[in-house]
Amino acid sequence: MDLKPVIALSSLQAGMASALALVFATFWFFARERRRTLAEANTRLEARVATRTQALEIANRDLTREVTERLEAEARLKRVQADLVQAGKLSALGEMSAGISHELNQPLMAIRSFAENAQAFLERDNAAKAAENLGRISELARRMGRIIKNLRAFARQESETITNVELTAVVEAALEMTLGKVARAGVTLDWTPGEPVWVRGGEVRLQQVVMNLLSNAVDAMSDSPDKRIEIRISAGQAGVTPTRLTVADTGPGIAEPDKIFDPFYTTKEVGASEGMGLGLSISYGLIQSFGGRIRGANRAQEGHPPKGAIFTIELIPARLTAGLTLAQEADE
Incomplete structure (x- = not known):
């Protein structure tokens, strides 16, 4: 048999297997x-x-530590700011102490005089005149009570709660506490209370801002021949326009309006009216905490007669709910 085909097939199979x-x-x-x-x-x-x-864990620990440090720093800053605000209020009360003493001493002397007159009228059986004097004593006592109430409210440490505040009453309370300083400086006050205007803020802190602006205005006009402070309130509309409170004077104006709210910036000379330059800085922070803003400018820039400074405070108008009285809304 021819084995070549078989050998070739086997070789092929072996090659394929290999x-x-x-x-x-x-x-x-x-x-x-x-x-x-x-x-x-x-x-x-x-x-x-x-x-x-591992790097993320280290970064996370560092971030957690940084957040904790920042929260602690923020808490310390809030405490310092609160202490600074309180110090500013006490400083303002100290500065106004002479005027407040006069405002309380004057009605006390009048009460004594009216009481002696009433006693004399009663001895003469003139009951009508005695009653008239007693009515005057009652009104003077109410006036003193308002002053003391405003002083106690102003001096206390107010909480940071923002509520509805009646702005006209705030201005009236601030004027009642600064009236002595205004009168002694011979300043004419141009202010007419109008309808109640409700805004969002803190009553005592707003009084502090208004008192600071009034005190600064009186100090700025020390050398002015015409001393006049104008106070105006322009009611806004909730969600549309802000409520504006302006305090304008007839002093020399603001030399550097861009720096007026910087801490420790002051134009007051050392002497009778020393200033550390913190009043307006504190006021700026207080108004910002209410969601408002405050700016200072020369009256010529605001379209007023070209003399003096004007400060404008913009506040959020209060949204008064139908069916609630103003007092109830303010409490809420």
Whole structure:
């Protein structure tokens, strides 16, 4: 028999088997290399993840510590600001002490005089005149009570709660406490109370701002021949326009309006009316805490006669709910 075809077929089969073995070996080699490469890559990735996780943990601890420090710093800042506001109020009361003493001493002397007159009229059986004198004593006592009430409210540490405040009453209370200083300086006051105007704010803190503006205006006009303070209120509309309170004087004006609210900036000379330059800075912070703003300018810039300064306070008008009285709304 001729074995060549069988040998050729066997050789072909052996070659194909060898080729298949080679292919399988190649696939196995590449598969093993791929697994090794993937294992190395996975190891490197795990190492990178561990490094990144450690870095993130360190960054998270640093961030947590920084947040804690900032919260503590913010709390300290609020305490310092509150103490500064209280110090500003007590400083204002100290500055106005002479005027307040006069405002209380004057009605006391009048009460004594009216009481003596009433006693004399009663001895003469003139009950009508005695009753008239007693009525005057009652009115003077009410006036003194209002002054003392305003002083006690102004001196206390007010909470930071923002409520509805009647702005006209705030101006009246501030004027009642600064009237002595205004009168002694020979300043004419141009102010006519109008309808109640309700805004968002704090009653005592708003009084502090108004008193500071009035005191600064009186000090600024010390050398002016014409001394006059004009106070105006322009009611706004809730959600549309702000309510504006303006205090204008006839002094020399503001030399540097851009710096007027900077801490420790003052134009007052050391002497009878010393100033540390904190009053307007405190006022700026208080008005901002109500969501409002305050600005100072020379009257010529605001379209007024070209002399003196004008300060404008813009406050958020109160949204009064139907069915509630103003007093109830203010309490809420």
